[in-house]
Amino acid sequence: MAKPTDLVQGTLDLLILRTLAIQPMHGWGIARRIRQVSKEVLQVHQGALYPALHRLEQQGWIRAKWGESENNRRAKYYSLTPDGAKYLRQEQAQWKRLSSAIGLVLEMSS
Amino acid sequence: MRWYYKLPLRLRSLFLKDRAELDLSDEIQFHLQNQIDEFVVQGMNPQEARRAARQSLGGVEQVKEECRDMRRTNLIENFLQDVRFGFRMLRRSSGFTALTILCLTLGIGANAAVFSWVEGILLRPYPLVSHQERLVTLTGTAGDERDEMSWPDLLDVERSCTLCETLFVSKITGATLSIGERAQVMTGSIVSANYFDAIGVHPILGRGFEPDEDTGRNAHPLVVISYHLWQTLFKGDPEIVGKTQRFDNVVHTIIGVAPEGFYGTFVGRSMEYWVPASMLEVFDGGSDKLEDRRARWAEAYVRLKPGVTRNQAQQEISAIATRLEAAYPATNRGRGIKVWPLWQTPFNHAGHLLPTFEIMVVVTMFVLLIVCANVGNLLLVRSFARGHEMTVRLALGAGPGRLLRQLVTEGLLLSACGAAGGMLLAYWCRHALVLLFPGDVMYLPGQIDSRVLGLSAAICLVVTLAVGLVPAFQTRHLALADTLKTGMSTVLGARGRAWFRSSLVILQVTLSFILLVGGTLLMQSLRKIRTADPGFTTTRVFDTWVPLVAAGYDALRARTFQDELIQRVRALPGVEAAAYARAVPLGYGSFSSTPIAVDGYEPPPNEQPTAEFNEVSPNYFATLGIPLLSGREFTRADDENAARVAIVNQTMIARYWRGQNPIGQRLQVKGNWVQVVGVVKDSKYYSMDEAPRPFFYVPLQQYFSIEPDIHIRTTQPLQTVQTALIREVRALDPNLAVYEMITLQEQVDRSTSHELVAVALVALFGGLALLLASIGLYGVMSCTVSQSTRELGLRMALGAGTSNVLRLVLLRGLLLTTTGMIIGIALALLLTRLLGNLLYQVSPRDPLAFAAAFAVMTLASVTACFLPAWRATRIDPIRALRAE
Numbered sequence: 006m007a008k009p010t011d012l013v014q015g016t017l018d019l020l021i022l023r024t025l026a027i028q029p030m031h032g033w034g035i036a037r038r039i040r041q042v043s044k045e046v047l048q049v050h051q052g053a054l055y056p057a058l059h060r061l062e063q064q065g066w067i068r069a070k071w072g073e074s075e076n077n078r079r080a081k082y083y084s085l086t087p088d089g090a091k092y093l094r095q096e097q098a099q100w101k102r103l104s105s106a107i108g109l110v111l112e113m114s115s
Numbered sequence: 116m117r118w119y120y121k122l123p124l125r126l127r128s129l130f131l132k133d134r135a136e137l138d139l140s141d142e143i144q145f146h147l148q149n150q151i152d153e154f155v156v157q158g159m160n161p162q163e164a165r166r167a168a169r170q171s172l173g174g175v176e177q178v179k180e181e182c183r184d185m186r187r188t189n190l191i192e193n194f195l196q197d198v199r200f201g202f203r204m205l206r207r208s209s210g211f212t213a214l215t216i217l218c219l220t221l222g223i224g225a226n227a228a229v230f231s232w233v234e235g236i237l238l239r240p241y242p243l244v245s246h247q248e249r250l251v252t253l254t255g256t257a258g259d260e261r262d263e264m265s266w267p268d269l270l271d272v273e274r275s276c277t278l279c280e281t282l283f284v285s286k287i288t289g290a291t292l293s294i295g296e297r298a299q300v301m302t303g304s305i306v307s308a309n310y311f312d313a314i315g316v317h318p319i320l321g322r323g324f325e326p327d328e329d330t331g332r333n334a335h336p337l338v339v340i341s342y343h344l345w346q347t348l349f350k351g352d353p354e355i356v357g358k359t360q361r362f363d364n365v366v367h368t369i370i371g372v373a374p375e376g377f378y379g380t381f382v383g384r385s386m387e388y389w390v391p392a393s394m395l396e397v398f399d400g401g402s403d404k405l406e407d408r409r410a411r412w413a414e415a416y417v418r419l420k421p422g423v424t425r426n427q428a429q430q431e432i433s434a435i436a437t438r439l440e441a442a443y444p445a446t447n448r449g450r451g452i453k454v455w456p457l458w459q460t461p462f463n464h465a466g467h468l469l470p471t472f473e474i475m476v477v478v479t480m481f482v483l484l485i486v487c488a489n490v491g492n493l494l495l496v497r498s499f500a501r502g503h504e505m506t507v508r509l510a511l512g513a514g515p516g517r518l519l520r521q522l523v524t525e526g527l528l529l530s531a532c533g534a535a536g537g538m539l540l541a542y543w544c545r546h547a548l549v550l551l552f553p554g555d556v557m558y559l560p561g562q563i564d565s566r567v568l569g570l571s572a573a574i575c576l577v578v579t580l581a582v583g584l585v586p587a588f589q590t591r592h593l594a595l596a597d598t599l600k601t602g603m604s605t606v607l608g609a610r611g612r613a614w615f616r617s618s619l620v621i622l623q624v625t626l627s628f629i630l631l632v633g634g635t636l637l638m639q640s641l642r643k644i645r646t647a648d649p650g651f652t653t654t655r656v657f658d659t660w661v662p663l664v665a666a667g668y669d670a671l672r673a674r675t676f677q678d679e680l681i682q683r684v685r686a687l688p689g690v691e692a693a694a695y696a697r698a699v700p701l702g703y704g705s706f707s708s709t710p711i712a713v714d715g716y717e718p719p720p721n722e723q724p725t726a727e728f729n730e731v732s733p734n735y736f737a738t739l740g741i742p743l744l745s746g747r748e749f750t751r752a753d754d755e756n757a758a759r760v761a762i763v764n765q766t767m768i769a770r771y772w773r774g775q776n777p778i779g780q781r782l783q784v785k786g787n788w789v790q791v792v793g794v795v796k797d798s799k800y801y802s803m804d805e806a807p808r809p810f811f812y813v814p815l816q817q818y819f820s821i822e823p824d825i826h827i828r829t830t831q832p833l834q835t836v837q838t839a840l841i842r843e844v845r846a847l848d849p850n851l852a853v854y855e856m857i858t859l860q861e862q863v864d865r866s867t868s869h870e871l872v873a874v875a876l877v878a879l880f881g882g883l884a885l886l887l888a889s890i891g892l893y894g895v896m897s898c899t900v901s902q903s904t905r906e907l908g909l910r911m912a913l914g915a916g917t918s919n920v921l922r923l924v925l926l927r928g929l930l931l932t933t934t935g936m937i938i939g940i941a942l943a944l945l946l947t948r949l950l951g952n953l954l955y956q957v958s959p960r961d962p963l964a965f966a967a968a969f970a971v972m973t974l975a976s977v978t979a980c981f982l983p984a985w986r987a988t989r990i991d992p993i994r995a996l997r998a999e
Contacts, residue, residue: 032142033149051150052173055143056181063185071138074145076152081142 017057019100022085022093025067029084031074032058058083066092139179147172193517197524205528211497212529214890215490219533219578221883222486224540225479227571228561231541232548233472235562236382237458237465242562243377245315246418249280251425252460253415253432256451261461263411264452266392266404271439272415272452278423278431283313284413285380287463288398290362290388291665294348300662300854301344303362303388304379305398310389311339311371313418314380318371320345321356329392332405336397338362339371339389341378362390363664365397378558380416383464385558408446414462417454429454449723464559464869470952471873477949478633478880481626483574485884487581488619488626489891490529494582495616496898498522519584526583534575538563541571551875552868616895617931623891624935624972625942627884631968632943634881636950636957637874639964644867644955650798651700652740652828653860657836658699660824660854661844673821676847681732681825683843689831694739695732695815695823700800700859701866706810707818712783713771726767727800728784728811730818736762736795738828739859746778746793753814759789760814765797767809784813803867804955826859833858873953885971889979896928896983907987908995917988924987928980929973936972940965 024030024038036054061067066089074080085093147168154164172178205212239247253272255262266284273282284307291300307313308330311323318339328335338360340349349355359366367390379386390397395404395412404410419428436452460466498505505518545561552559661680663673677695684693698706706727718724733749736742746762753760761782768777777791797807815823829836837856844851864871900907907920915923947959957964 031145033146036146050173051146051171052178052181055146055178056185059182059185074149076149078145078148079141080145081138 016100017053018061019093019096021054021057021061021083022066022089022096025083025085026090026093029070029072029082031080031082033080035083061089065089139182143172143175143178147175193520194524197521198528200521201525201528204525208497211493215493215529216532216536218486218490218493218887218890219530220536220540221887222483223530223534223537223571223574223578224544225482225537225880225883226574227537227541227563227567228544228547229472229475229479230567230570231545231561231563232559233476234564234567235545235560236468236548237472239562239564240382240457240465241314241378241380243314243316243374244380247457249419249421249423250457251417251419251428252455252457252462253282253417254453254455254461255411256453258449261453262450263462264413264415265408265411265446266413267406267408268439268447268452269413269415272432272435275435275438276417276428276431278420278428280418280420281309281313282415282417283307283310284392284415285310286399286412286414287381287384287386288390290398291364291662292348293361293364293665301387302384303338303390303398304381304386305392305395306389308391313416316374316377319374320353321369321371323371324391330405331393333365333394333396335391335393336365336367337370337391337394338367339373340369341373341385341387342375343385344387345372361665362388363397364667365394367394381463382460382468383557383559408443425454425456464557467869468559468872471869471876474633474873474950474953475876478630478877481630482880482884482887483578485623485626485887485891487578488623489887489894490578490582492616492619492891492894494526495619496894523579523583526579526581529582530575530579533578534571538568538571541567548872551872552865616898620888620891620895620931621935621938623884623888624932624976625939627881627888628936628939628968628972629943629946630877630881630884631971632939632964633947633950634874634877635964635967636947636954636959636961637870637877639961640954640957641867641870641874643957644803644870645864647803647955649700649803649859649863650741650796651859653863654858655828655830656739656859657827657829657833657856658824658859658862659837659840659856660822661851662854663822663851666848666850668821670819670821674819677823679847680843683846684825684827684840687829687836687839687843689835690827690829692734692738692828694735694737694826696735696826697730697815697818697820697823699824699826699862700798701802701862702824706800709785711771714781716771724771726809726811728761728813730815730820730823731812732815732823735812735826738826739798740828741798742796744794744796745776746791748793749812749814751816754816755819757817759784759787759817760792761789761811762793762795763791763811764795764809766807767811768794770809782811784811789813803863870953870955885975888972889975892928892931892976893979893983895931896924896980897986899927900924900983900987904990904995907990908992911990912992912996920988920990921984924984925977925980928976928984932972932976936969939972940969943968 020039021035024035024042030038032054035058036051058067058069062069062083066086067083068086069081069083071079072082147165150168150171151161151164154167155161159167169175241247244250253264253269255264255268269282269284273279276282284305286305287302288305289300289302304310306324306329308324308326308328311317317323319342321339323339324335324337328337340355340360345351345355349358352358355369355372358369360369361367373389378384379389392405392413399412404412417428419425432452432454436447436450440447440450455461455466458465458469508518541561542563545563546559548559548561549557661676663676668676681693681695684690706729708725708727710723711726712724716724731749733751733753736748743762744765749760749762761784763777763782768774771777772780777794780791781788782791783789795812797810799805800808800810825840827836827840831839833856837853840856841853844853907923910923911920943965944960950959
């Protein structure tokens with residue numbers, strides 16, 4: 006298996022928001038979910054996750070609430086705000102456009 | 116980015132900091148726990164799992180710090196942290212802090228005090244009066260000379276001026292109030308009927324004047340009294356309105372009480388009462404001045420309409436004056452009207468104090484600069500002591516910006532304390548100006564309002580930057596490796612880093628030198644003006660007067676009383692001569708003025724020669740010691756039945772008789788021809804610095820005045836004479852009082868109070884500047900010596916004696932001072948010209964003043980350098996060398 010790919014700068018926010026769009030989640034869960042969904046290809050550097058969460062909270066795209074985790078621990082759950090949902094839609098569309106454009110370029114050369 | 120998300124978060128991280136910290140900790144802890152669980156499941160033992168979990172997170176504290184950064188409260192948090200840290204640093208070096216804050220307090224306080232004076236005396240001089248920013252004053256002009264204005268002219272201006280919102284008249288006057296047995300002279304204003312409405316001040320009891328109450332000769336004996344008068348004289352009587360009070364023996368009805376804190380509209384005095392212009396004759400003498408365009412007495416104010424500039428107003432009012440000239444050539448030919456800003460008002464103290472304040476603003480700015488340089492230097496010296504701390508912080512990863520913020524915060528703390536102290540100082544000093552006018556009842560309040568506070572805050576900010584950035588500038592050069600090695604030894608005057616501090620000292624020396632020169636020049640000028648020969652004897656001649664009008668005397672009774680009194684006074688022991696005169700030279704009251712004609716003198720076209728004169732009794736010249744050059748003095752024979760006569764001064768002869776002997780020639784005074792019988796020497800009439808002016812005297816018996824001044828020339832002390840005079844007056848009429856008795860020297864001194872103010876203030880600040888500069892020099896030299904211990908030790912080890920070391924350090928200090936003084940001389944030569952108007956017979960480039968300032972400065976700097984130099988000689992060479 007190849008070495009996990011480093012996250013492209015700025016895409017971490019997108020991944021977090023996308024993950025939270027499904028259901029509110031705590032930091033550990035977000036990291037795990039991203040790893041699982043991306044089939045272990047994308048490994049979120051744990052050290053980068055929490056500052057990103059705090060930044061997104063400050064920006065008003067997500068908000069935090071304390072709750073019980075599945076293993077009965079006190080955990081901080083993040084959920085998407087309406088603003089965050091809007092931002093996610095924009096960014097998703099942007100990403101799709103970008104990746105399909107890059108895809109096209111790569112197809113051409115092969 | 117909605118504020119309603121952000122604001123609670125920000126506030127939370129700021130004020131619930133502990134809570135937020137706890138949350139952050141819990142969150143990370145939760146993550147670690149889960150990770151550990153996972154690793155354990157994967158088969159690690161718990162200890163390994165714990166380590167691995169931490170490793171995978173990449174440093175718990177680092178992550179936390181990054182999270183805090185993301186919360187972006189750092190700016191405020193850092194600031195609070197800096198403030199706390201700053202306070203600790205300042206408290207730790209309390210001596211330094213106290214000295215710095217003292218310097219800043221003096222600097223900011225001096226500025227705030229001068230601002231508050233400028234505000235309270237020049238810009239917003241009249242408390243409670245609305246829209247002072249649009250007020251201007253009017254005076255008449257005759258050729259180049261200033262003159263008062265006549266009532267009919269003012270009415271015409273008021274009628275036809277479209278740019279004026281309102282015009283009102285307020286003329287200072289004095290009157291004797293008889294209260295039971297006592298009689299007291301009080302200052303008040305003669306005003307137009309619209310006065311209180313125009314200034315927007317409404318009496319708290321009763322009413323102001325009705326529109327027609329300034330018309331009709333003596334028709335409206337009404338008075339509005341001040342709050343102060345109401346409280347003191349009438350003991351706050353709530354039924355005061357409608358009661359009566361005698362003013363100059365005329366019964367007036369009190370119709371109102373002015374609000375507390377309203378002092379009238381005259382810079383320098385607070386008014387006790389206001390009477391309508393219809394009562395002018397009672398207060399100002401003369402008759403029918405309200406109808407006569409020749410009678411110029413009024414002092415007028417105009418409030419311009421919003422947006423109208425003074426220039427526009429001047430143009431319109433000049434046009435009105437031209438129309439008046441055409442309409443009334445007999446009275447108004449060659450006369451104009453001038454519009455003055457409030458702060459140049461020539462008929463009150465504003466105009467006199469303006470040049471002093473202009474100088475003061477410059478001087479206090481100098482002092483502030485010196486203070487900044489001084490405090491900057493102190494901070495620098497300390498920043499060396501803190502060099503190690505700064506380097507450690509840099510090494511631990513504090514950015515230069517962070518250090519800069521720290522230093523600026525400390526500067527802010529210092530200047531904020533200084534500003535607070537300064538405002539207190541200004542508040543205490545707001546009435547201090549009056550102290551410089553001894554014996555005069557002056558009212559010159561400073562005013563601390565939002566504008567003064569704003570300016571002071573701005574100064575505080577500039578000072579913060581100046582004193583905060585100076586050490587920051589220095590830390591920029593901190594090379595980590597160098598300074599961590601702690602060896603910070605310099606060679607006397609050789610290293611580059613010292614240049615900055617040295618130039619600060621040079622700046623201080625330069626500025627204080629300029630202040631010293633200015634102070635010395637003003638002092639010389641004051642000494643000259645006070646010791647100048649006024650043309651009459653000042654020390655042994657006393658002046659006073661007896662209020663007769665208030666006691667109900669008419670002209671006939673007054674004449675008898677005057678005759679009897681002067682004979683009794685002449686018989687007093689020690690009295691050499693005594694005389695009456697209508698006006699005292701250099702007094703506030705004015706001399707009589709008249710258009711004159713002279714036999715054989717043809718005036719140029721469009722010019723009506725006028726001259727001023729005094730009405731004096733026999734023996735006047737002998738009493739005042741004014742030399743009679745030819746002819747004779749007035750005698751008792753020159754009474755109302757005899758031929759009219761006059762005595763003229765030298766300037767009068769030079770101008771109208773081309774220097775020929777005028778005795779026997781004729782002079783026309785107020786339309787009557789009089790014969791010149793004598794010539795006296797010129798003397799001073801209005802002010803000590805006036806140019807010689809034509810002046811003449813007429814006999815008091817022919818031009819009677821009911822309340823003349825009495826001058827007494829005696830060998831006795833003032834107290835004795837006063838007591839004797841009161842006894843003689845009481846013997847003639849027990850109901851009479853005697854006004855305050857002063858020497859003519861006191862009169863001279865009072866007339867030069869404005870010069871005294873300038874001298875006192877400049878001398879005060881000059882001394883302060885000298886002190887600050889000496890402290891600065893001392894600080895720098897001490898620091899230099901302590902930093903060059905090694906070099907000095909080496910020199911001494913190699914055989915330099917005490918005197919060599921002493922000379923080395925002293926010369927280094929004197930080099931700085933001399934450089935500063937040379938620059939100071941150059942600048943002072945340019946700047947002292949600003950003093951021009953304040954200097955009397957002293958050249959702004961007077962070498963004596965420069966030499967004196969040079970000597971004082973040198974002495975001060977030698978004193979300041981001596982202690983560090985002496986300390987340098989005490990250095991033990993062995994210890995100094997071993998210390999490395």
